[in-house]
Amino acid sequence: MSLLRVENVTKRFGGLVAVDNVTMEIAHGEMMAIVGPNGAGKTTLFNLINGVFFADEGKIWFEDVDVTHYPAYKRAHMGIGRTFQISRPFASATVQENIAIGAMFGAAGSETNVDQAMEMADHYIGLIGLSSHRDKLAGGLTPIEKKMMEIARALAMKPRLLLMDEAMAGMNPKDIDKMVDFIKRIRSEEGIAIVALVEHIMRAVAGLAERVLVMHQGAKLVDEPTKIALSDPRVIEVYLGVPPGEADA
Amino acid sequence: MILEQLAGNLFQGVVLGTVYGMATMGLSLIFGVLKVVNVGHGAFIMVGAFTSFAVFEYLGLSPVFAIPVAFGIGMALGMIFYYSSIRRLLKGPELASLLATFSFGVILEEGVKFLFTSDFRGFNWDLGKIDMGFTVLPYAKVAACLGSVIIAVLLYLWFNKTRAGMAMRSVVEDGVGARVCGVNVDWEYALSFSLGIGLTVASGVLLTMFVSVGINPYMGGEYTLKAFVVAVLGGLASPYGAFFGGLVFGLLENGSYTLFAQIPGLEPFAMTRFFSFLILLLILLLRPTGLLKAK
Amino acid sequence: MKGASRYLPSIPVLLAYAALFVFGLLNPGRWQLVAQLAFYCALGQAFNLFMGMTGYVDFGYVAFLGIGTYGMAISISELADKGLGLGVIVIGLILSVVFAVLLSLAVGAVALRLRGAYFAIATIGVNEGFRYLIEGARIWNGSEGIIFSRQLREMVGREAAMSLSTFWADVMVFGVAVIATVLTIVYMRGKIGYALAALRMDEDAAKVMGINVTRFKIIAFITSAALAGLLGATAWALKLTYVFPADVFGIHYTVEAIIIVLLGGAGTLLGPIVGGLIYGVSKYYLAVYLPGFQLLVFAPVIIVVIVLFPEGTVGMIKRKLIGTALEKYIL
Numbered sequence A: 001m002s003l004l005r006v007e008n009v010t011k012r013f014g015g016l017v018a019v020d021n022v023t024m025e026i027a028h029g030e031m032m033a034i035v036g037p038n039g040a041g042k043t044t045l046f047n048l049i050n051g052v053f054f055a056d057e058g059k060i061w062f063e064d065v066d067v068t069h070y071p072a073y074k075r076a077h078m079g080i081g082r083t084f085q086i087s088r089p090f091a092s093a094t095v096q097e098n099i100a101i102g103a104m105f106g107a108a109g110s111e112t113n114v115d116q117a118m119e120m121a122d123h124y125i126g127l128i129g130l131s132s133h134r135d136k137l138a139g140g141l142t143p144i145e146k147k148m149m150e151i152a153r154a155l156a157m158k159p160r161l162l163l164m165d166e167a168m169a170g171m172n173p174k175d176i177d178k179m180v181d182f183i184k185r186i187r188s189e190e191g192i193a194i195v196a197l198v199e200h201i202m203r204a205v206a207g208l209a210e211r212v213l214v215m216h217q218g219a220k221l222v223d224e225p226t227k228i229a230l231s232d233p234r235v236i237e238v239y240l241g242v243p244p245g246e247a248d249a
Numbered sequence B: 001m002i003l004e005q006l007a008g009n010l011f012q013g014v015v016l017g018t019v020y021g022m023a024t025m026g027l028s029l030i031f032g033v034l035k036v037v038n039v040g041h042g043a044f045i046m047v048g049a050f051t052s053f054a055v056f057e058y059l060g061l062s063p064v065f066a067i068p069v070a071f072g073i074g075m076a077l078g079m080i081f082y083y084s085s086i087r088r089l090l091k092g093p094e095l096a097s098l099l100a101t102f103s104f105g106v107i108l109e110e111g112v113k114f115l116f117t118s119d120f121r122g123f124n125w126d127l128g129k130i131d132m133g134f135t136v137l138p139y140a141k142v143a144a145c146l147g148s149v150i151i152a153v154l155l156y157l158w159f160n161k162t163r164a165g166m167a168m169r170s171v172v173e174d175g176v177g178a179r180v181c182g183v184n185v186d187w188e189y190a191l192s193f194s195l196g197i198g199l200t201v202a203s204g205v206l207l208t209m210f211v212s213v214g215i216n217p218y219m220g221g222e223y224t225l226k227a228f229v230v231a232v233l234g235g236l237a238s239p240y241g242a243f244f245g246g247l248v249f250g251l252l253e254n255g256s257y258t259l260f261a262q263i264p265g266l267e268p269f270a271m272t273r274f275f276s277f278l279i280l281l282l283i284l285l286l287r288p289t290g291l292l293k294a295k
Numbered sequence C: 001m002k003g004a005s006r007y008l009p010s011i012p013v014l015l016a017y018a019a020l021f022v023f024g025l026l027n028p029g030r031w032q033l034v035a036q037l038a039f040y041c042a043l044g045q046a047f048n049l050f051m052g053m054t055g056y057v058d059f060g061y062v063a064f065l066g067i068g069t070y071g072m073a074i075s076i077s078e079l080a081d082k083g084l085g086l087g088v089i090v091i092g093l094i095l096s097v098v099f100a101v102l103l104s105l106a107v108g109a110v111a112l113r114l115r116g117a118y119f120a121i122a123t124i125g126v127n128e129g130f131r132y133l134i135e136g137a138r139i140w141n142g143s144e145g146i147i148f149s150r151q152l153r154e155m156v157g158r159e160a161a162m163s164l165s166t167f168w169a170d171v172m173v174f175g176v177a178v179i180a181t182v183l184t185i186v187y188m189r190g191k192i193g194y195a196l197a198a199l200r201m202d203e204d205a206a207k208v209m210g211i212n213v214t215r216f217k218i219i220a221f222i223t224s225a226a227l228a229g230l231l232g233a234t235a236w237a238l239k240l241t242y243v244f245p246a247d248v249f250g251i252h253y254t255v256e257a258i259i260i261v262l263l264g265g266a267g268t269l270l271g272p273i274v275g276g277l278i279y280g281v282s283k284y285y286l287a288v289y290l291p292g293f294q295l296l297v298f299a300p301v302i303i304v305v306i307v308l309f310p311e312g313t314v315g316m317i318k319r320k321l322i323g324t325a326l327e328k329y330i331l
Ligand SMILES: Nc1ncnc2c1ncn2[C@@H]1O[C@H](COP(=O)(O)OP(=O)(O)OP(=O)(O)O)[C@@H](O)[C@H]1O
Pocket: A013, A016, A018, A036, A037, A038, A039, A040, A041, A042, A043, A044, A045, A085, A199
């Protein structure tokens, strides 16, 4: 039994097919990376999985429940957590409050009161190393701190599946290595499946994922164990086909 | 008998609806370009009504001359409001611009009340009537209807044939793209805001031809509601959709009046006003993108 | 902040109401002003519970006060001769809440599905729409309204009726203000407060965090409407002993509510009472110098506040007090 099953899902924006008939599965506790050039449809696929958008065609199953038409908040209750490519902190709330909101309304939310949520928030703040910023307004954090805070906020939701959108964009190699270790650790400690979108950071992909799904122009190009995927000629072509200027955008 | 009455009222509905359409184009233009809802819309219409009153009573000129005057006043008010506040609120929460445009409306109402008192004032631009057999139509209303069509056509030409108009359209269609192409988006915002207000104030001159009880500083509230119904019927962001919405609403309003008048125990006038509110809720519930657009 | 200490910020607000009340008792000549101030504070407190906490403006808010006024008017005019005594007033209060809640459910069912601007558009006609329904379908006596001063006198006697509308109605308005304050802090410090704060800052992100935004908005909307209903029943129905649809659905009460909340600081606990006092007192003096044109002064003030001081008075005070011992009393 897989944790998440995406079946022939398509999403269009006007004439643009952002996600084109994609089928994929994620097992419990699995670690997977989705890569692809800009505009490949990775973020849109995330939005379909967690209910920010609804699929035009196809079905999405989570823990064998058909969630295709479930609103985002219901999917969060079922255990889908996520971070955003462009951070979306609750800017005028403190770091602690931001993370506590995840704890209060996520998968374990119905059994968590405000005081407990604040304690959980403190735990996750320690985990991501932001203790000194606990009472700061989230809007005032640096971009990387915001990303970390979003991870903590998503973890506080007690998800079974964590979708991380470009968690490492803008980081230097040292930070990327630290992040990779961190993600591995939370995965084994909390036992959650993780799907990370990593645009061009092969270093992270190789260190992190057991399986790589390559997207190109909305469609699934390759879905293989990491080693095989990274040596697939089509993947290399997709990457080399992208001019470097665009790749950094 | 009742059919003849209905036909007459529906015909009047088309005439009035054309003016409603024109009176809503400014609202839709502002929303289309700036994504700002002018909650004080009706107050600007009221300013137009008082402009035509002043031009007619104090200057003794035909209301036709009031149209350019009202348009100019509207453009000026638009610029003032844009540069004093709207511009700084565009990036903030939606709440801020809503409250600001709402306050503009209150300022105008209270300002006009200060100048003219809150008494009802009427004036009569009598050009005679045309008897069409099933209904009688004053020429003043015909003129207002024609004026609306002419203004709409001018706006269309401006958008499609002039550089300035096309620049503004490019902002509506793709704000970022327009910026890249060297369009000064801030200026386009200022221009569309004041153009929208100018059109609205000018429409007040035309709408006055249909006001039977006289004008007063608080007359606008009614038109704010009507303009929202019209705008939402036409899809909110499109000035030409608004024109279509105006026609639909003019027909609905006059048609429903005729029907309510047949039901004993109802006040048809008040019921019609209630009915327009009901239409607004129904469209927002069922087709928030307007009648024209597919979902 | 944990346990009972999180409710500390209600102390200054409740003390302020107590001080205002005592001031009124000691200065009977000023009671009318005090009652007016209490009305504005209560109005702000009730309005803030929705607008301040969610960031949505309900331009048709006055409709809830209007229908609450009818709730009281109907129970007095219908039940005065049933020998229930003051029980009729209690029934009137209950009815006003029931009416306001029903109307808010009807409006909310449509409007709260809509985002931002569309919400505002859906609400802007509610007060007028409802007024014209009452007049058009001749519900509750249509445009003639309901005058129930005679029934009230017959029910409780001339003396009691008099003190009811000149004193006890105002005391009840204080009561509404206090209830609104307590509900506000309970909400703010509870899960709903965090949910509303999250959706106010970023509604889409809030949904992704598992927040059922519609549900929390509806709770805040209904609560705010119910308080407005009580306010209509007390500050308008009991005080005036009549109700006319053209009066109780007037949009300028919504304008006043907006001014009060913005002056004080939207989404704060202390804001509405600060805003209510500033607005009430300045309106009182403006009435002397510029009779009838208070709004001409206040409307530009709203714009100045929105553009330059969006946090309102309390927001600014709060920022000044960060790190001091007083911080935990201000919310
Ligand atoms: N809300 C939207 N409305 C219209 N088009 C959209 C929307 N969201 C995404 N798109 C389009 O869908 C396509 C896929 O975008 P998506 O953000 O999913 O790509 P991505 O793989 O995440 O790229 P990136 O590396 O830039 O994050 C793009 O062409 C984008 O412009």
